[in-house]
Amino acid sequence: MKQVISVRDLEEMLRNGKSLGSVPEDALLTPSARDFIRDYDGSRPTNFVVAGAVKAAAAPAKVTAKSSKAELEAFFNSPKIHELKLQICDIGRRLWQRAYVDGNGGNIAIRVAEDVALCTPTLVSKGFMKPEDMCLVDLEGNQLAGTKKRTSEILMHLQIMKRQSRAVATVHCHPPYSTAFAVAGVEPPTCMIPEFEVFASVATAPYRTPGTPEMGKLVADLVDKHNTILMANHGVVSWSHNDVEDAYFKMEILEAYCRTVLVASQLGRPVKTMTAPQLQDLLKIKQSLGIPDPRFGLKECELCDNDGWRPGVTCAVPNNSNGNGAPAAAPDPEAEALVRVITDQILSQRKA
Numbered sequence: 001m002k003q004v005i006s007v008r009d010l011e012e013m014l015r016n017g018k019s020l021g022s023v024p025e026d027a028l029l030t031p032s033a034r035d036f037i038r039d040y041d042g043s044r045p046t047n048f049v050v051a052g053a054v055k056a057a058a059a060p061a062k063v064t065a066k067s068s069k070a071e072l073e074a075f076f077n078s079p080k081i082h083e084l085k086l087q088i089c090d091i092g093r094r095l096w097q098r099a100y101v102d103g104n105g106g107n108i109a110i111r112v113a114e115d116v117a118l119c120t121p122t123l124v125s126k127g128f129m130k131p132e133d134m135c136l137v138d139l140e141g142n143q144l145a146g147t148k149k150r151t152s153e154i155l156m157h158l159q160i161m162k163r164q165s166r167a168v169a170t171v172h173c174h175p176p177y178s179t180a181f182a183v184a185g186v187e188p189p190t191c192m193i194p195e196f197e198v199f200a201s202v203a204t205a206p207y208r209t210p211g212t213p214e215m216g217k218l219v220a221d222l223v224d225k226h227n228t229i230l231m232a233n234h235g236v237v238s239w240s241h242n243d244v245e246d247a248y249f250k251m252e253i254l255e256a257y258c259r260t261v262l263v264a265s266q267l268g269r270p271v272k273t274m275t276a277p278q279l280q281d282l283l284k285i286k287q288s289l290g291i292p293d294p295r296f297g298l299k300e301c302e303l304c305d306n307d308g309w310r311p312g313v314t315c316a317v318p319n320n321s322n323g324n325g326a327p328a329a330a331p332d333p334e335a336e337a338l339v340r341v342i343t344d345q346i347l348s349q350r351k352a
Ligand SMILES: [Zn+2]
Pocket: 105, 106, 153, 172, 173, 174, 210, 234, 235
């Protein structure tokens, strides 16, 4: 049987003075072990991981922003934090590959202690980060460790973590379809695709200069009941109570949804929605997964209210719905004109 090699095995090998070249050729590598080998190149000091592992012996299991400089450094260089740095690099690569970030845009943070977070640096493409680029900050944004300067947008991530005690990871990026909704000031409609209803709870925050405390506050005001915030004329930020990959999944789900809805709206037929009882079933699943949603406990007639998408369609589903669902109201001319404007803008951007 083929040997399965994890990051822990690789770190063990390095601790014992073996080189990574001694990994059996036919061994099966876990995805993070593959990343570890790729990132462990000759340009790095050869004792990097060994030093990290040795320091780990003295690294405190728990730190706070008030821990000593030496303790914070040991923690920052521990294998546990190294694994999270690799996860951030992996998510950054996926954001870039999916064109959710542009230039040096986007940022990622993971809460690693009560008042300490690991985050991405400023002025680096999220597609090409290395573990040693990462920064450690306190919840006020003061840098505690790391040689690169932390992202200027970290304040927004930290305000989310401060306000939402369950937030363990945050991701911010500029996915084009979702951002188009944020630019047009259109809330994504609801009751169309199950994944979106179960995993994302979207709200829109007004525009403020990115990176300012004011922007962070406007986002933080929404994170009690929403896990994915569209920022007007800017992009999206999400948080997860599970891990950083889960926060990233919100982006994939929202972006696929906005894209699908936009395409569906161009097919010449009124888009169909699920019924309120059908949505109610999805909300039960959502609640059992511990995902927030402002619609928990609402009356059925309020559940599929797509007022923002098709103005005038408030409580389109009658209160006495028998489960067969009410027919979707005819498309509103004002909303159709809005869809045309968004479509034209996207098409002209593609031609440019
Ligand atoms: Zn941004």
